[in-house]
Amino acid sequence: MPEDIESVEEVIRTGWVVQGPKVREFESMWSEFTGSKHAIAVSSCTTALHLALIAAGIKRGDEVIVPSFTWIATANAVEYTGAKPVFCDIDPDTYNINPEKVEQRVTEKTRAIMPVHLFGLQADVDKINGIAEAKGIKIIEDAACGFGAYKSGVHSGLKGDFGCFSFHPRKAITTGEGGMIVTQNDDDAALLRSLRDHGAEVKVEGKGKPYLLPDFKILGYNYRLTDIQAALGIMQMKRAGEIIKKRRELASRYDEALKADRRLVVPICPDGYEHGYQSYVCLFRPEEINSGNADEINIQRNEFMQYLSDNGIATRPGTHAVHLQEYYSTKYNLKPEDFRNSYIAEKCTLALPLFPGMTDNEFNYVVDKIKRYKT
Numbered sequence: 001m002p003e004d005i006e007s008v009e010e011v012i013r014t015g016w017v018v019q020g021p022k023v024r025e026f027e028s029m030w031s032e033f034t035g036s037k038h039a040i041a042v043s044s045c046t047t048a049l050h051l052a053l054i055a056a057g058i059k060r061g062d063e064v065i066v067p068s069f070t071w072i073a074t075a076n077a078v079e080y081t082g083a084k085p086v087f088c089d090i091d092p093d094t095y096n097i098n099p100e101k102v103e104q105r106v107t108e109k110t111r112a113i114m115p116v117h118l119f120g121l122q123a124d125v126d127k128i129n130g131i132a133e134a135k136g137i138k139i140i141e142d143a144a145c146g147f148g149a150y151k152s153g154v155h156s157g158l159k160g161d162f163g164c165f166s167f168h169p170r171k172a173i174t175t176g177e178g179g180m181i182v183t184q185n186d187d188d189a190a191l192l193r194s195l196r197d198h199g200a201e202v203k204v205e206g207k208g209k210p211y212l213l214p215d216f217k218i219l220g221y222n223y224r225l226t227d228i229q230a231a232l233g234i235m236q237m238k239r240a241g242e243i244i245k246k247r248r249e250l251a252s253r254y255d256e257a258l259k260a261d262r263r264l265v266v267p268i269c270p271d272g273y274e275h276g277y278q279s280y281v282c283l284f285r286p287e288e289i290n291s292g293n294a295d296e297i298n299i300q301r302n303e304f305m306q307y308l309s310d311n312g313i314a315t316r317p318g319t320h321a322v323h324l325q326e327y328y329s330t331k332y333n334l335k336p337e338d339f340r341n342s343y344i345a346e347k348c349t350l351a352l353p354l355f356p357g358m359t360d361n362e363f364n365y366v367v368d369k370i371k372r373y374k375t
Ligand SMILES: Cc1ncc(COP(=O)(O)O)c(C=O)c1O
Pocket: 044, 045, 046, 047, 070, 071, 073, 074, 116, 118, 142, 144, 145, 165, 166, 167, 168, 170, 177, 178, 179
């Protein structure tokens, strides 16, 4: 959009390009939109997760429960702290972490649980809170995909101790790279603001001597967002309602167009939930999948994706079964069948194109090509 480009130009002209007024404005728009008391902008969701884990006090020797079907950054952030990511299988219908299985994975070393709101559908944080609260376990919501995802009217990121969002280009709001942490706790917010800025003591606006360097009492990082990125984020947040509406409209058109196609299961949205549709992820050949043939279905899914690609239609697998990635399978001696639903989801899902600028022609073309696929 031309106005987005102008807003970036304006930042460059002012010369204040990092952690300045645009970052503050973006943070307050995010607070207002989600309904959170604090919003702290950082350089990515991965760095948001890392800082939230530090602020939650996670350290070497601790265990943190994460879903086995998610982007690898969820588990990587735990590794950065020296703690152990303890994988947990998903509910095959929602692709989100299964709270009953979470309960089975809790040990005396569990210090945090990281539910992921995958593809824009909230995980069941209420149930997970029920498991965590009594044991003093922290909840860090990986809401990388959670923009516009509501349950009972509450936006994602608000029910845990921390909620972490991504502004990577595959997300509904993008600043190139970028992330945001939300929290309701004043002390945690102050700590996060310091951690993202090398551990600098946070200045109270209008107080102190701005010409002096800050003190550093804790070990921090350079995880700051730039004003150039924040300017882009602000422009999109002005259109937030429109962006969500358009994504939901496209999703419901796909639901309608594909409902009779038995080769695909479209995403579900249980009662009480509102889906943000960061991605529109379908399960391929659901009627043929059984506990032992995910690799065979995977070959067929890839043929289908190749056919779509040959016709100019870009698709992607839903996401990874992280326990299958070599770093994790080797380090923790994990096998595909340890988390079977995640394994099947990695092998048999695909995300169809969905973006607010998608035209009717583009949409109809995709649906037409899917319908014409001969198997
Ligand atoms: C579930 C999940 N967690 C974390 C991340 C990491 O986000 P970022 O790329 O902003 O670091 C992503 C990004 O794709 C994600 O999908």
